[in-house]
Structures are given as structure tokens and as C-alpha cells.
Amino acid sequence: MNANSMIQLTVYIGLVLLLSWPLGLYIARIFMDEPKRWSSGGRVTRILHSVECGIYRLAGVDPQMEMDWVAYTVSLLVFNLLGAVLLYAILRLQEWLPLNPQHFQSVSPAMAFNTAVSFMTNTNWQSYSGETTLGMFAQMTGLTVQNFVSAATGLCIAIVLIRAFARESQKHLGNFWVDLTRATLYILLPISVLLAVLLMSQGVIQNFQGIKQVDLLHPVTVTMNHRPVRLTHQVLPMGPVASQEAIKQLGTNGGGYFNMNSAHPFENPTPLSDFLEMVAMLLLPAATCVAFGEMVGDRRQGWAILAAMTILFVVFATGGLIAEHGSNPELHGLPVTMQGSRLQSGGNMEGKEVRFGVTDSVLFNTTATATSTGAVNSTSDSYLPLGGLIPLWLMQLGEVVYGGIGSGFYGMMLFVLVAVFVAGLMVGRTPEYLGKKIETFDIKMVALGILVTPAIILVGTAVAVLIPHATNVLGNPGPHGFTEILYAFSSVANNNGSAMGGLTVTSTFYQVATGLAMLMGRFWFVLPVMALAGSLVMKKKIPPSLGTLPTHTPLFITLLIGTVLLVGALNFLPALSLGPLIEHFLIISTH
Amino acid sequence: MWKMLPQALKAAVVFMVFFTFLCGAVYPVFVTGIGQLFFPHRVDGSLIRLHGEAVGSRLIGQPFRSPGYFWSRPSDTAPFPYNAENSGASNLGPSNPLLRAHIEKRIRQLIRWNPTSQEPVPVDLVTSSASGLDPDISPAAALYQIQRISRIRHLSKQVLATLVRQHIRGRTWGIFGAPRVNVLMLNISLGRLLKNRKP
Numbered sequence: 001m002n003a004n005s006m007i008q009l010t011v012y013i014g015l016v017l018l019l020s021w022p023l024g025l026y027i028a029r030i031f032m033d034e035p036k037r038w039s040s041g042g043r044v045t046r047i048l049h050s051v052e053c054g055i056y057r058l059a060g061v062d063p064q065m066e067m068d069w070v071a072y073t074v075s076l077l078v079f080n081l082l083g084a085v086l087l088y089a090i091l092r093l094q095e096w097l098p099l100n101p102q103h104f105q106s107v108s109p110a111m112a113f114n115t116a117v118s119f120m121t122n123t124n125w126q127s128y129s130g131e132t133t134l135g136m137f138a139q140m141t142g143l144t145v146q147n148f149v150s151a152a153t154g155l156c157i158a159i160v161l162i163r164a165f166a167r168e169s170q171k172h173l174g175n176f177w178v179d180l181t182r183a184t185l186y187i188l189l190p191i192s193v194l195l196a197v198l199l200m201s202q203g204v205i206q207n208f209q210g211i212k213q214v215d216l217l218h219p220v221t222v223t224m225n226h227r228p229v230r231l232t233h234q235v236l237p238m239g240p241v242a243s244q245e246a247i248k249q250l251g252t253n254g255g256g257y258f259n260m261n262s263a264h265p266f267e268n269p270t271p272l273s274d275f276l277e278m279v280a281m282l283l284l285p286a287a288t289c290v291a292f293g294e295m296v297g298d299r300r301q302g303w304a305i306l307a308a309m310t311i312l313f314v315v316f317a318t319g320g321l322i323a324e325h326g327s328n329p330e331l332h333g334l335p336v337t338m339q340g341s342r343l344q345s346g347g348n349m350e351g352k353e354v355r356f357g358v359t360d361s362v363l364f365n366t367t368a369t370a371t372s373t374g375a376v377n378s379t380s381d382s383y384l385p386l387g388g389l390i391p392l393w394l395m396q397l398g399e400v401v402y403g404g405i406g407s408g409f410y411g412m413m414l415f416v417l418v419a420v421f422v423a424g425l426m427v428g429r430t431p432e433y434l435g436k437k438i439e440t441f442d443i444k445m446v447a448l449g450i451l452v453t454p455a456i457i458l459v460g461t462a463v464a465v466l467i468p469h470a471t472n473v474l475g476n477p478g479p480h481g482f483t484e485i486l487y488a489f490s491s492v493a494n495n496n497g498s499a500m501g502g503l504t505v506t507s508t509f510y511q512v513a514t515g516l517a518m519l520m521g522r523f524w525f526v527l528p529v530m531a532l533a534g535s536l537v538m539k540k541k542i543p544p545s546l547g548t549l550p551t552h553t554p555l556f557i558t559l560l561i562g563t564v565l566l567v568g569a570l571n572f573l574p575a576l577s578l579g580p581l582i583e584h585f586l587i588i589s590t591h
Numbered sequence: 592m593w594k595m596l597p598q599a600l601k602a603a604v605v606f607m608v609f610f611t612f613l614c615g616a617v618y619p620v621f622v623t624g625i626g627q628l629f630f631p632h633r634v635d636g637s638l639i640r641l642h643g644e645a646v647g648s649r650l651i652g653q654p655f656r657s658p659g660y661f662w663s664r665p666s667d668t669a670p671f672p673y674n675a676e677n678s679g680a681s682n683l684g685p686s687n688p689l690l691r692a693h694i695e696k697r698i699r700q701l702i703r704w705n706p707t708s709q710e711p712v713p714v715d716l717v718t719s720s721a722s723g724l725d726p727d728i729s730p731a732a733a734l735y736q737i738q739r740i741s742r743i744r745h746l747s748k749q750v751l752a753t754l755v756r757q758h759i760r761g762r763t764w765g766i767f768g769a770p771r772v773n774v775l776m777l778n779i780s781l782g783r784l785l786k787n788r789k790p
Contacts, residue, residue: 007766059605060598074595079603086607132677141615148614177602184610189618196622197629203650206619206626206634211676214638214645217778220656224671235676236636236648242626243619260678263721265650266636271768328685335698337711337731344729345769350690350718351680354664354727357769361721378721381682382690480684502682587686 002340005321005359012275012363013310016282023283024290024302030182031159031174032295048185055181066172069534072160073527075176080120080153083146088116090142091134100135101210107133110511117515119146121522122154122404124248124255124374124497125514127505131237131258136208143255144244148192151251151284152183154406157526158288159183161410164533165434166296168541173533187284188251196246198276203269206242211235241266249280252404254374254497262364262377263353274360274377281371285309285402288409296434300552305412308560312401316390317366323387324348324362329587351382362387365498369394372404374497381475381484381500385584388483391498392580395490397568398453404495410529412564414446419556419563421446423549433551435541442535445528452524453493454571456517460489461575463513470509475502479586483579488514493521639775647775651675652726655778658704659743661728661736663774664715665697668723678722694718704739727771730759744785754780 056063067075090097091112095105107115111128118125119142128134134143156179163173200206212235219232241257245267248254258264268274286306293302325347327338340346345357352361361378368375369391380388394401400412417431417438424431424438431438464470464485474481484503491498492514499505505514550556626634637649647653652663654673666672667681683690697717702708713731737751758777761770 004762004766011766055605055609058609059602061602071595075599075602078596078599079606082600082603082607086611129677129679140619141611144619145611145615149610177606180606184614189614192618193622193625197625200622200626200630200634203633203637205636206623207636208623209635212636212638212645214647216653217641217646217775217782218653218655218657218660220654222654222656222671229671231654231671234647234651234653234673236651237676238636240619240623242634243622246622247614258678260680260722260724263680264678265648265652265722265724265726269637269650271763275767328690330685330691331694334691334694335702335711336694336714336717338714341731343731343734343770344713344715346714348685349715350683350685351721352718353721353725354715354729354771355725355768360768376721379680379682381684382680384685475682476684476687478686480686483684500682501680502684583684583686 002325005325008359008363009314009317009321012278013314016279016286017306017310019279019283020286020290020306023287025294027187027287027291028294030186031179031291052181052185056177059177061175061177063175063178066175068171069160069173069530069537072173072176073530076153076156077523079149079176079180083149084116084120087119087142087146088112090138091115094135094138097135097137099137099140099208102135104133104135110508111506114511114515117518118497119143119253119255120150121495121518122150122251122253122372122407123492123495123518123522124253125492125499125518126255126259126261126497127511127514129259130256136210136239139244139257140240144247147244147247147251147253147255148184148188149180151188151247151253151405152180154404155183155187155284155288156180156406157529158406158409161413161529161533162292162295164536165436167537168539171534171538173537188247191283192243192246192250195250195276195280196242199245199273200242202273202276204242204245204273205238205266206240207238208240209238212238237266245277246280249277249373249375250284252281252285252371252373254368256375262375263379268377271355271360274356274364277375278364278367281367281373281375282402284405285371285408288406292409298434298552301434304552304557305409305416305560308557308564309400309402309408309412311557312561312564313366313370316370316394316401317363320362320366320387320390321359323384323390324358326384328384348382348384348387351379353377365391366394369496369498370401370403372399372407372494372496374491374499376498379501380487380498381502385580385587389576389580392483392487392490393568393572393576395494395496395498396454396457396572397564398450399494399496400564407495411525414449414529415564415567416551416560417442417446418450418567419560420549420551422563423559427547429547432542432548435543436536436539437542442532445532445535449525449528450567453521456493456520457486457489458571458575460493460513460517461486464489467509469507473504473507475500475504479579479583483583486575486579489517492517495522639779641779646779649773649776650726651724653775655774658739660778661733661740661774661781662716664725664728665693665717665719666723666725667719673724675724678724680721680723681719708738710735726773726775728774730755730770730772733758733772733777740781746784746788750784754784
């Protein structure tokens, strides 16, 4: 941790908060307005609006007709399932599809299942390597499309939960098709185009050439499979990267065009592109909180939740920066300088890029695991034990420190209700939030949502360590190997997608196990949330009385942070002590 | 609940086709159009041309290993270093004994060409990058290599130090990223320097 790290963190958070305000108000407007009011906007709005109306007619959807929670959930599930089936088909049929100049084979059934589920659930776990597996057609019409609609789906669910608090004494929660279309058309697409242009200005590639071969400036002899080989040229992968990169970050997806994701210079060429990608990850999750405050008619409520998320983020990011700026005790005694200076970043540089150094690497990975993006610009596997503990624990907290687009908000809402519930128990009153009484059914749904992901993570990890085959593919020995498995299940169950790359996950066991964990982590969480929304929207709002716990005060923010950390610690401290904690003490004690 | 399935399925098909066309075709093509119009060099991979021939991309590192050139960082791409068709990292954990072994080996290679050097090696020069295609080394790592290149190329250390300094790119706006030197660009300049020196 040095002065530059602190400046970067401040500039970063400051800019995100600044941008999330107008954006949040814009999001609120998109989802509160009547469709017909849109026809009176500017030229672009009118064109988009006529596209919107046209597609409703074609699909036989009446945009005025609102759904209850069951109808909304059914539409959402059918749409997502169809998306996964379509993506599976595209991957399985790749060799017969166009725009595949490298003539990649069709993807194997297990990998296609895993990838289809991964992109549909907004996880974007990559068991494949982009540049050696997928052609441009699959990247564009398969992955990019799911990047949009899975993000839009997340936002829809958040909006439904917000409406459940904003409305009263009715069962209507909105129309899924309208929300989905608006989220994509008015929010995700325009910002993605803008971001893609900015990324291209930094050098992110965007073309339809398959590969490009260049002659090396100076041919070299290298060892390949223990034999010397003369290298005279280099083959550069090409493709429409910027368009996918933009939505990958903005939609908190995280599935890279290339294997090494945002560490690849064609995906993330400069410190500035890195900063833009980081801002894009936090932007919509932060703005959703602002939209919440606006839509429930009390902006302070939105700011309180945003404040809790921001405080948690700053604490975790600071911890990560301190850990990674340190040196690896295992390297003591070697004539190597790891001291940061004007001439080098220093620190733990294994698995990091020079243009990012330690600070930008840690900030990026913290953001990508605090949100459910899971993109990486440095390899988590090579982080120091405590540096790697930060992204791991951020995922295990349930992706609520900003979290995924939409999902971060509705995840945090569950913790808000737990906090309110705990506070209610302490003073012996029926807990209420925003005038809605939180009753038995609601708390059951909250508990279900909060406990489902830790169960998947811990059971999944326990099963994997018992299977010899699953532990034979570890990339590292000792407790670090255990961390790799724990990291994998924490990532997929929370729909993050970040990975410790040392673990080989191409075997059928991991393809199926992580695929199932992603499905359960997404939908076993979404169903209780939707049921909760269905229950809350029917309740009458009761006016606040003297005994009502105010939910916008520093006291409540503290209570909320405490709840998140307490649940996270109780669930995972034993597992964490078998992994990163013990590794930390091992390497500091032997040197 | 079952009654609404057919209607939901029909809508889902229409919306899926619509979004596939819009987000999977119109959007990437539109972005490509803008890119080709405003940043044609960058969106095609920032290629460096020497006498009309593309010799690499400014953004993708190359495996310089001969002692007369500035070396790039170690790369762990499979099956050979700096394989741009397959980006990858070592993924070695901090406690993995292999990590120390690799770093020791790299230090030995550097010291073999710099036997008299007393200064410690900058860490980025002996650790492999995340992408395996890192185009940069730290300024410290470039300056460290001057002694070796000076001896082999018979160039003065001052001339080489000036060359390195010309190629240092500091933090963007003084805030973002880390100081760096692009190895390909540095070696192209080194080549020019050697050519101009010869009669």
C-alpha cells in the first residue's frame, strides 16, 4: 500500500459514485414510466421506442399487462432456459457455422453444457480457452448475446424487488418482457457502444479477420516438448473483441474473448482501458441502489445501501493492496528486488502484467470479485495467501459488495431484511422495512436465499476433495490446492466466474459439478427472492411510528455491514483456515 | 401455471431471435464500423511495420532471448513462450516450491551474462506475466540489462541508458498503471542504433 494506491482507490470510488447518481435516476425513469410517454422523446428515443413496440406486437405481448410473481418467474425461466439451449446448440454445431476462419471443432457436450449454463446464469466461468476453442460466430451470437440478456435478467429481478417495496396491496410486479427489453435497449446497449468506442481508442481490437501472422523481429530458438524449435513468426489472434469486452464488464459477466481475459493485451491494452473496465464493473450495481431510493420515494434508503457496499469494498481493497505490495517470504534470500520504486512496481509480480503493476491488478481483481464479474487482469492463483483470501471471501459473502448487475442489489436486500429482523428481535417488535411488515414467510425466503449458496460451496468442495480424480488435477500442492477447489465452488455458486487457473476444470466431473452449482446458485436464489417480492407487494405500507427503526442512519449501515460479515465469517471461517490462512502461516513460519 | 407456458414460450422465441440479431450481429458490426472509421490502426491490432513488413504488434510481447537484445519477461504460454495463439500463466501458488525453482533458474541465466553485477534483479524480469504475452518490462528491468548489452554490442552504457530513458512510459496522467518500457519498440530502436553506427 502506497500513496499511489490510495489516490487510485479514491479517484476510482469517487468517479463511480459520481456517475451512479445520474445513471440511477435514469434507470428509475426507465422502469417507472408508462410506455406511451416514450413516443414523445428525442429522435433516437423515438426510433428505439418504435423498435420496442414492434417487437411487443410480434411476440404477442401486451406491454400494459402486468404479471404477478408466478407469471413473471415463469416467463423469466422459460426465456433463460431457451437462451441456454440456443447457446448449447451454437457451441455443439460450431464446425458447420460461418465466421470460423480457424476451423475450430464443435465443442464437446460437457464443455458446451458448462459454457451454456455459465453464460446464461451471468457466471461466465470459463472451462474453455477462447482463442483455441471458439470462432467469431459463437463469440458474437452466443456469448455476447447471453452477456446482454443475463445481465438484463438480473436487473429485472432487482426491479421486481424494488417494486415490491414501492407498491402496496396488489400483486402486479411488472411485465418481464417489457423490463427485459428496456434494460437491454435503453441501458445496456447504449452504454456498451460508448464503452466499446473508448476501449477501441486504447487499442482493444475489433475486426473480422481470423488471425494475423507476423515475422518476429528476431527469430529465437525455444524448447518445445524438450526439443529445440526455431520460432520465426508469431500468430496473432483477431476478432470482434471490443464489442464483447464492453458488455462483459458492464454486465458484470466476465467471460473473456481470450483465455487470459483482461490480462490479455488485446482485451486490456493500457492502464486507461483497465480503469475504464473497472468503472464499468461497478457502474450499474452502484446505480441500481440509487434507482432503488428513487423508486421507493426515499433516496436516503438507496444511499444507505450504497454506503454499506462502498465501505466494505474500500476495506477489502485496502487489505488486498497491503498484502500484494508485500513480498513472497518463499523468495527470501534470492538476489531479487521486490521493493516498489519510481522504476518498477515491485511486489508480488508473478502472474501480473507490468503495465498494471500490483495496484491496478489488485484493484481490478477486487472489483471483479466484489461484483460478480469474475474478470481477471492478473492470476489469483499466484496471489499471496492473504492477497488471494480477499477475492475468495468477497465471493463467499454472497456477491453483495456491489455484486452483480441486479443480483448484487437483491442479494444485499436479503441481508437488509436479516439486519432488520435481528434488530426487531432485540427490541421485541415485529420487524418492518420501508413500511412493510417482515413476517414468517418472508424471513423463511430470506433464510433460504442466504443459506443456499454457502451450502452449495461447502458441500461441493467437500465432495470434490473426496474424489481422487478431482484432486489429481490441482495446480499446486498443499493447502493452496485445497484453496483452488474452494475458490472454484465459491466462484460458480455465486455466479462470479473468477478462477484459480491452476485447477484443470475440463474433466467431466468439474464440467458437470460446476455447471450444476451455477444453475442452483442462480435459480435457487432467484426463486425465494421472487416469492419474497410476491409476498411483499401484497402488504399494506404502515406509516412509520416512534418505534420504527430508521434504515438510512449510520447505525443501520453499521448493523448491515456487521450482518454481512458475520454471516460470511460463520459460514466460511473453518474452510478458509484450511486454505489461505494455513498457507499464510506456513510460508511465514518456514522463512 | 401450465396454461401460460405456450404464450411464454412463443414470446421467448421471438425475443431470443430479436436479441440475437440486435446484440449478436447489429451491435458488433456497428462497433466495428466505428472502430474501422476512427481507429483503423488500433482495432486491427496496433501492428508495427518495418520496411513495409509487419514485425509484430506493439501490444503483444515477443520472446527475445539472445544476449544482444533486451529480454522480455518470462512467459508460460503453452507449448512455447509468447505463443499468442494460446495466452496463459504459470498459475504457480506462492508456496509452490516450483515457483522458487523457476525464479532461481532465471536469475542464474541473467547472472551468467552479467557475472560482475552486484545489484539485485528487478522482480518482473524473473516472474512470468499473467497473459504470457506481456509486451513490457519495468524501467528497472531494462536498465538492469544495459551492462550485458553494452558488453556484447560494444555500445557505451550511457548511450543505452539514454535509449531506455526515451522509451520509459510513466503512469498515465501520473496516476494509473505502472512505469513501463515496451520491449519490442526498445529493441527496434536498438537495432536502428546498431545499424547507424556501422559504416
